[in-house]
Amino acid sequence: MSGFDVPDFGMSWLDAVGTSADVVLSTRVRLARNLQGYPFVAKAGPDEREAVFDAVRRVARASQLTRHCACIRMAKIDPHARRVFMERRLVSSDLVGEGRPGPHEAAAVIAVFDEPISIMINEEDHLRLQSLSSGLCIAEAWNLVDRLDEAIGRELLLAFHPEFGYLTSCPTNTGTGLRASVLVHLPGLVLTKEIDRVLQGLAHMGLTYRGLYGEGSEVVGNFFQISNQTTLGKSEEDLVDHLVRMVDTVIQTEARARHTLMRDAGPSTENLIWRAYGLLRYARLLTYKDLMELLSGVRLGVSLKLLPGPPVYTLNRMMIFSQAAHLDQAAGRELSRPERQAHRASYVRKVLSDGNEPPTSDPGG
Amino acid sequence: MSGFDVPDFGMSWLDAVGTSADVVLSTRVRLARNLQGYPFVAKAGPDEREAVFDAVRRVARASQLTRHCACIRMAKIDPHARRVFMERRLVSSDLVGEGRPGPHEAAAVIAVFDEPISIMINEEDHLRLQSLSSGLCIAEAWNLVDRLDEAIGRELLLAFHPEFGYLTSCPTNTGTGLRASVLVHLPGLVLTKEIDRVLQGLAHMGLTYRGLYGEGSEVVGNFFQISNQTTLGKSEEDLVDHLVRMVDTVIQTEARARHTLMRDAGPSTENLIWRAYGLLRYARLLTYKDLMELLSGVRLGVSLKLLPGPPVYTLNRMMIFSQAAHLDQAAGRELSRPERQAHRASYVRKVLSDGNEPPTSDPGG
Numbered sequence: 001m002s003g004f005d006v007p008d009f010g011m012s013w014l015d016a017v018g019t020s021a022d023v024v025l026s027t028r029v030r031l032a033r034n035l036q037g038y039p040f041v042a043k044a045g046p047d048e049r050e051a052v053f054d055a056v057r058r059v060a061r062a063s064q065l066t067r068h069c070a071c072i073r074m075a076k077i078d079p080h081a082r083r084v085f086m087e088r089r090l091v092s093s094d095l096v097g098e099g100r101p102g103p104h105e106a107a108a109v110i111a112v113f114d115e116p117i118s119i120m121i122n123e124e125d126h127l128r129l130q131s132l133s134s135g136l137c138i139a140e141a142w143n144l145v146d147r148l149d150e151a152i153g154r155e156l157l158l159a160f161h162p163e164f165g166y167l168t169s170c171p172t173n174t175g176t177g178l179r180a181s182v183l184v185h186l187p188g189l190v191l192t193k194e195i196d197r198v199l200q201g202l203a204h205m206g207l208t209y210r211g212l213y214g215e216g217s218e219v220v221g222n223f224f225q226i227s228n229q230t231t232l233g234k235s236e237e238d239l240v241d242h243l244v245r246m247v248d249t250v251i252q253t254e255a256r257a258r259h260t261l262m263r264d265a266g267p268s269t270e271n272l273i274w275r276a277y278g279l280l281r282y283a284r285l286l287t288y289k290d291l292m293e294l295l296s297g298v299r300l301g302v303s304l305k306l307l308p309g310p311p312v313y314t315l316n317r318m319m320i321f322s323q324a325a326h327l328d329q330a331a332g333r334e335l336s337r338p339e340r341q342a343h344r345a346s347y348v349r350k351v352l353s354d355g356n357e358p359p360t361s362d363p364g365g
Numbered sequence: 366m367s368g369f370d371v372p373d374f375g376m377s378w379l380d381a382v383g384t385s386a387d388v389v390l391s392t393r394v395r396l397a398r399n400l401q402g403y404p405f406v407a408k409a410g411p412d413e414r415e416a417v418f419d420a421v422r423r424v425a426r427a428s429q430l431t432r433h434c435a436c437i438r439m440a441k442i443d444p445h446a447r448r449v450f451m452e453r454r455l456v457s458s459d460l461v462g463e464g465r466p467g468p469h470e471a472a473a474v475i476a477v478f479d480e481p482i483s484i485m486i487n488e489e490d491h492l493r494l495q496s497l498s499s500g501l502c503i504a505e506a507w508n509l510v511d512r513l514d515e516a517i518g519r520e521l522l523l524a525f526h527p528e529f530g531y532l533t534s535c536p537t538n539t540g541t542g543l544r545a546s547v548l549v550h551l552p553g554l555v556l557t558k559e560i561d562r563v564l565q566g567l568a569h570m571g572l573t574y575r576g577l578y579g580e581g582s583e584v585v586g587n588f589f590q591i592s593n594q595t596t597l598g599k600s601e602e603d604l605v606d607h608l609v610r611m612v613d614t615v616i617q618t619e620a621r622a623r624h625t626l627m628r629d630a631g632p633s634t635e636n637l638i639w640r641a642y643g644l645l646r647y648a649r650l651l652t653y654k655d656l657m658e659l660l661s662g663v664r665l666g667v668s669l670k671l672l673p674g675p676p677v678y679t680l681n682r683m684m685i686f687s688q689a690a691h692l693d694q695a696a697g698r699e700l701s702r703p704e705r706q707a708h709r710a711s712y713v714r715k716v717l718s719d720g721n722e723p724p725t726s727d728p729g730g
Binding site: 267277285 | 636640643645646647648649703706710
C-alpha cells in the first residue's frame with residue numbers, strides 16, 4: 001500500500017442515513033466565491049494563486065467551524081491519491097488538472113474532519129465552499145455552507161456586485177454562486193419509461209440533471225444528480241426551497257413508479273433484480289458501467305424488499321470502492337484495465353458473500 | 366398430475382455415459398423402411414395405414430428383441446403426452462401430426478423397454494426403426510438398429526429395389542434409408558469463431574447439421590446434430606464408419622478450441638461461465654432459449670473444471686425437463702407462456718441448489 005495510503009475523510013455521504021435513503025444518496029451544496037482584488041484563477045499568475053491559497057488557509061485554520069482540517073495541495077500528492085479524492089467526490093476534475101499537464105501549485109482542498117464540509121481553492125473560482133452529506137438534507141447542507149460563507153466573508157473581502165451579486169469566473173454561477181444538488185436513484189422511473197417526462201418537467205422548473213460526477217458525466221446505473229440551473233435573480237433560500245419541493249415530488253413519483261412496477265410487472269421486475277444479483281455474485285469480470293447497472297437492480301430489489309440485502313450503506317460503499325483508483329489503492333499498485341475488471345468482480349463477490357448470503361429458504365419459490 | 370402422467374421410457378439417452386460425454390450427448394441411428402404392397406403413408410387410406418400398423422405390431426411383439434414394449438397410438442393419447450414424447454425425442458413432429466389437424470389413427474410408436482430402440486409407424490415412411498443412446502456409440506447404435514431391421518425383414522416384405530436399394534417416401538432417404546446422427550455440444554468452436562469453418566468442412570465430407578430437434582430446428586445452446594447427408598450409393602457400414610471418423614475429428618477440434626479458450630482468454634471464459642451460472646441460479650424468468658444458452662455456458666464450465674457441478678447427467682435432464690410440455694406435466698396443468706418461464710426458472714433454481722451449492726471456498730478468489 002506504500003504511496004497509496006489515502007486518508008478516509010470525505011466519505012460520510014455514503015452513510016445511507018436520512019429520509020428516503022433508498023432513493024436519495026446524498027445532498028451537495030456549493031457556493032462559488034472569489035476574493036476581491038485578485039484576478040480569476042484562469043487569469044491569475046502563480047504568485048496570485050499562491051496568495052489566494054495563503055489567505056484562505058489562514059482564515060480556515062482560524063475559524064471555529066473549519067479548524068480541524070487537512071489542507072492538501074493537489075500538486076503535492078501523487079496522481080493516484082488525486083484520483084481517489086475525485087472518486088470520493090471531494091475534489092473536482094478541474095481542481096486536479098485533468099486534461100491539463102497537472103494541477104496548479106496552489107490548487108488545494110481543505111477537508112474538514114468533524115463536519116461534512118470542504119473548500120476547494122483555486123478551482124474554477126478562488127473558492128468553492130461545499131457540503132456533501134448522506135441522504136436528503138438540502139436545508140441542513142445549505143445552512144452549513146452558509147455558515148462557512150459567513151465565516152470566510154468576515155475575514156476576506158469577496159467579489160460582490162450590488163446588482164449582479166457574487167461575481168464568478170463563469171457567468172452561469174454569478175449571483176448566488178449556489179449550486180445545490182441531490183443525487184437520486186430513479187430505477188422505477190427509468191423502467192416505467194416515465195423518466196424523460198420527469199426530467200423535462202424539472203427543466204421547465206429551472207432544474208437540471210447530470211450524472212454521478214457532475215457536469216458532463218454520463219448517467220449510469222440510473223443515478224441522477226438533480227440541481228438548480230439558475231443562480232441569478234433569486235435568493236439562496238428561494239433556490240433551496242424550490243429544490244427541496246421539486247426533489248420531494250421526484251421522490252414521490254419514483255415511489256409510485258416502483259409501486260406500479262410491482263403491481264403490473266412483478267415477475268419481470270423480480271427477474272431483473274435477481275438476475276442482477278446473480279451476475280454480481282458470480283461474475284469474474286465487471287466494468288464500472290456493468291457494476292453500476294447491476295447495483296441499480298440490486299438497490300431497487302433491496303428497496304422493494306425482494307432482496308434481503310445487502311444494506312444500502314454497503315451498496316453505497318461498493319459504488320465508491322469499485323472505482324478504478326480505489327481498486328488500485330486496494331491492490332497497492334496500478335492495475336491494467338482487464339486486471340481492474342477482475343479485481344472489481346472479486347471485490348464485489350467478497351462483499352456480497354461476507355454476511356450477505358443469498359436466501360437459503362425456498363430456493364425454488 | 367391426473368391425465369398428465371407419462372411413462373418415463375425413452376430417456377436413457379440422457380445418461381451422460383460413454384466417451385466424450387462432455388461433448389457428445391447422444392447418438393441416434395434410424396432406418397426408413399416401407400412395406401411392399403402398401404402405398405406410402407401420404408398416399409395410403411386409413412385401412413391401409415391400419416393394416417401396416419397391425420402387421421408391424423404383430424412382428425414386434427413376436428420378436429425377441431422388441432417384445433417388452435409399449436405400443437402407443439398417437440391419436441389415443443392426449444396432445445400433452447404427445448408433446449412430452451416429442452420433447453424426449455421419442456417421436457417426431459410428423460408422427461404427432463404437428464401442423465395438421467392431428468395424428469393419423471394408425472400413427473404409433475413402439476417403445477422398447479430394455480433396449481434403447483423404438484419404431485415409429487406411419488410416420489413419413491411406414492417404419493422408422495431407431496436407436497437413441499447416450500454418448501458416442503454410432504457403431505453400437507447401428508448394430509442394434511440393424512438387428513431390428515433384420516428381425517422385421519424376416520417377417521415382412523420390405524420395399525426394395527435392386528438398383529436403388531430401400532425405397533422411401535422422400536427420395537433423399539432412398540438407398541440405405543439410414544440417418545446416423547450425433548448430438549454434440551460445441552461451445553469452444555462457437556466461442557473461438559471456428560464453427561463455420563468446421564461446419565463447411567463437414568458439408569464437404571457429405572455430412573450436415575441440424576438443431577436439437579432435427580430437420581428445420583434451430584441451433585440453440587451450441588448443440589449441433591451432425592449426420593450423414595447422403596444415403597444412396599454407399600453401404601450402411603461405410604456411412605457409419607465415415608460419420609465415426611468425422612465426429613472424432615470434430616471432438617478433437619472442439620477439445621483444442623476449449624484449450625485455446627482457456628489459454629488465450631481464460632478470464633473472459635471464466636466470466637462467461639460464472640455469469641451463466643449466476644443467472645441460472647437466480648433468474649426468476651427463463652425462456653427455453655435463455656436456458657439453453659446459459660446451460661451451454663455451465664456445461665462448458667463443468668467440462669473445463671471451472672465449475673464444481675452440476676454433473677453432466679443433471680444438465681442433460683435439465684434440458685429435457687425444462688421444456689414446455691414437461692413443465693406442464695410437473696405443474697399438472699397447461700401453463701401460460703409467462704407462467705412457464707417462471708416455472709422453468711424455479712425448476713432450474715431447485716436443481717442447482719439441491720446438493721449443488723456454489724463453491725464456498727475463496728469467494729473473492
